[in-house]
Amino acid sequence: MTALPPPSPRKLGLVIDLDICVGCHACAVNCKEWNTGGHMAPLTDFHPYGAGQNGVWFNRVHSFEAGDGADGRTVHFPRSCLHCEQPDCVTVCPTGASYKRAEDGIVLVNEDICIGCKLCSWACPYGAREFDEDSGTMKKCTLCIDRIYNENLEEVDRQPACVATCPANARHFGDLGDPDSDVSRMVKERGGYDLMPEMGYKPVNKYLPPRPRRGRDATAPAVAELQPASDEPQGLLRWVDRMLSR
Amino acid sequence: MNPAFSVIFFTSASGAGFGLLFLLGILGPLGLLPSSSWFGVVAFAVSFGLAVGGLISSTFHLGHPERAWRAFSQWRTSWLSREGVASVLTFVPAGLFAVGWVFFGSTGGIWAVFGLLSAALAAITVYCTAMIYVSLKPIQRWSNGWVAPGYMLISLMTGALLLDLLLHLFGAGHWLVSGVALVAVAAAWAVKTGYWRFIERTASASTPESATGLGAFGRVRLLEAPHTEENYLLKEMGFRVARKHAARLRDIAELCGFAAPLMLAGVSLISLALEAHWLGTLAALAAVLAAAVGVVVDRWLFFAEARHAVTLYYGAAEA
Numbered sequence: 001m002t003a004l005p006p007p008s009p010r011k012l013g014l015v016i017d018l019d020i021c022v023g024c025h026a027c028a029v030n031c032k033e034w035n036t037g038g039h040m041a042p043l044t045d046f047h048p049y050g051a052g053q054n055g056v057w058f059n060r061v062h063s064f065e066a067g068d069g070a071d072g073r074t075v076h077f078p079r080s081c082l083h084c085e086q087p088d089c090v091t092v093c094p095t096g097a098s099y100k101r102a103e104d105g106i107v108l109v110n111e112d113i114c115i116g117c118k119l120c121s122w123a124c125p126y127g128a129r130e131f132d133e134d135s136g137t138m139k140k141c142t143l144c145i146d147r148i149y150n151e152n153l154e155e156v157d158r159q160p161a162c163v164a165t166c167p168a169n170a171r172h173f174g175d176l177g178d179p180d181s182d183v184s185r186m187v188k189e190r191g192g193y194d195l196m197p198e199m200g201y202k203p204v205n206k207y208l209p210p211r212p213r214r215g216r217d218a219t220a221p222a223v224a225e226l227q228p229a230s231d232e233p234q235g236l237l238r239w240v241d242r243m244l245s246r
Numbered sequence: 247m248n249p250a251f252s253v254i255f256f257t258s259a260s261g262a263g264f265g266l267l268f269l270l271g272i273l274g275p276l277g278l279l280p281s282s283s284w285f286g287v288v289a290f291a292v293s294f295g296l297a298v299g300g301l302i303s304s305t306f307h308l309g310h311p312e313r314a315w316r317a318f319s320q321w322r323t324s325w326l327s328r329e330g331v332a333s334v335l336t337f338v339p340a341g342l343f344a345v346g347w348v349f350f351g352s353t354g355g356i357w358a359v360f361g362l363l364s365a366a367l368a369a370i371t372v373y374c375t376a377m378i379y380v381s382l383k384p385i386q387r388w389s390n391g392w393v394a395p396g397y398m399l400i401s402l403m404t405g406a407l408l409l410d411l412l413l414h415l416f417g418a419g420h421w422l423v424s425g426v427a428l429v430a431v432a433a434a435w436a437v438k439t440g441y442w443r444f445i446e447r448t449a450s451a452s453t454p455e456s457a458t459g460l461g462a463f464g465r466v467r468l469l470e471a472p473h474t475e476e477n478y479l480l481k482e483m484g485f486r487v488a489r490k491h492a493a494r495l496r497d498i499a500e501l502c503g504f505a506a507p508l509m510l511a512g513v514s515l516i517s518l519a520l521e522a523h524w525l526g527t528l529a530a531l532a533a534v535l536a537a538a539v540g541v542v543v544d545r546w547l548f549f550a551e552a553r554h555a556v557t558l559y560y561g562a563a564e565a
């Protein structure tokens with residue numbers, strides 16, 4: 001059913017720390033690696049080794065510049081499904097293939113009934129859904145439901161592949177519906193925010209902003225200017241200068 | 247947005263078919279149309295042919311056309327599903343209405359009820375089609391108040407131009423039908439003009455700053471894209487038509503879609519007063535052909551000029 005379930009107390013999602021992300025794409029690669037054998041497998045690739053590669057990914061890492069000069073930032077920005085609380089991607093689906101789970105709020109696609117009309121991908125402002133030309137169905141991030149509830153894995157490994165692999169620890173997984181969870185506290189302390197709040201989709205995933213710069217006077221120039229040793233060279237330098245200026 | 251031919255053809259053709267059905271369903275019971283079987287056969291063939299042809303073509307772009315029946319299930323939330331249900335429902339009274347007209351040569355009594363019902367359902371179907379686009383918030387150029395009136399008026403306009411032609415061909419031209427065509431063209435033109443003004447003047451609701459949440463640092467721009475080749479998102483939603491092409495195509499849409507049909511519908515109306523049968527037929531035929539070109543170009547532009555919010559993550563400054 002594409003009608004949304006009543007809001008669940010449990011809201012599983014990710015918190016992504018833009019202060020820490022180094023833009024290495026490891027999360028995207030491990031996501032691809034796990035999920036091409038996971039719940040929505042395969043993540044088809046066309047022409048993987050030639051020109052015009054085209055394939056399904058659940059996670060894409062963009063890099064942005066924000067602001068200018070000393071206060072400008074280069075920010076690496078992973079983008080994946082935000083498991084929104086008001087996801088129009090679910091309600092526009094004509095078949096019921098797209099759904100939001102009542103128990104934990106994860107948004108999924110039932111590959112067995114999806115007709116591949118692509119409307120859900122049009123309804124997602126965040127570009128989280130990618131159509132698989134080969135299977136003729138829509139694919140998207142599953143929040144690794146096949147890891148987080150997987151009793152065959154060690155407890156520490158029961159988290160999404162992207163979170164498990166991030167070498168910088170910029171990604172965190174947890175219950176954002178529980179105000180006392182680690183992720184909720186992190187969001188509170190760091191001022192975690194929603195992407196495109198004006199769309200009204202109420203994303204569950206939050207982004208933590210880059211921290212303010214520390215230990216530097218904001219008015220000081222970014223780099224000490226390199227000064228010539230002297231405009232009027234003395235001694236040996238004066239001789240070199242004269243020889244070269246001839 | 248990528249202008250997929252099947253969807254452009256579907257919305258234009260089924261819009262015209264349902265527009266024609268709407269007018270048949272109202273003007274038939276009012277006794278303003280020839281109740282002869284032959285007129286019924288031709289009129290319903292054109293109307294059903296366009297509507298059904300359009301609906302079938304809309305399944306061509308599906309990944310799994312064989313599962314299309316599943317799309318009837320989610321009418322409680324999905325406008326696409328509602329459209330499917332409404333279009334199928336329309337054919338129930340419309341089929342019966344056609345039976346009365348074709349086999350019993352009657353559009354009165356119970357057949358009139360079927361006619362009015364099919365008119366109402368035809369209008370609802372076109373409204374549902376428009377609402378599929380209106381309900382997509384990430385596409386501001388679709389999700390606004392101009393789109394549904396535009397779809398409905400263009401459907402009425404193309405239906406009226408077709409009916410005017412059919413009547414002239416049967417030597418039964420009627421001033422009311424030519425008049426409705428004239429007014430519908432003018433109204434559709436006005437609404438489209440309003441729509442174009444809206445899309446040009448309305449600032450983008452979302453920006454690279456709101457998309458990334460990094461506006462506090464200043465202007466946000468893409469430094470490095472996540473991939474070097476095009477992906478599904480860029481192919482489907484990254485399509486942008488060059489400004490100068492869009493302007494030229496808009497001229498074609500206005501000329502063929504509105505200006506010419508407006509003038510020609512006027513000629514058709516005047517021809518009735520002059521009893522110049524051949525002139526009316528020629529004018530109505532030319533109006534239908536011009537409108538067909540204009541409406542398809544306009545629909546193409548409706549897609550090509552639409553911008554999706556996801557492009558903000560790929561370097562677009564506005565969506």
Ligand code: SF4
Nearest residue numbers: 081082084087089124
């Ligand atoms: S990010 Fe997109 S796909 Fe994911 S829940 Fe939100 S609207 Fe749906």
Ligand code: SF4
Nearest residue numbers: 093114115117118120
């Ligand atoms: S592509 Fe599949 S999941 Fe998406 S709206 Fe269409 S049927 Fe639903």
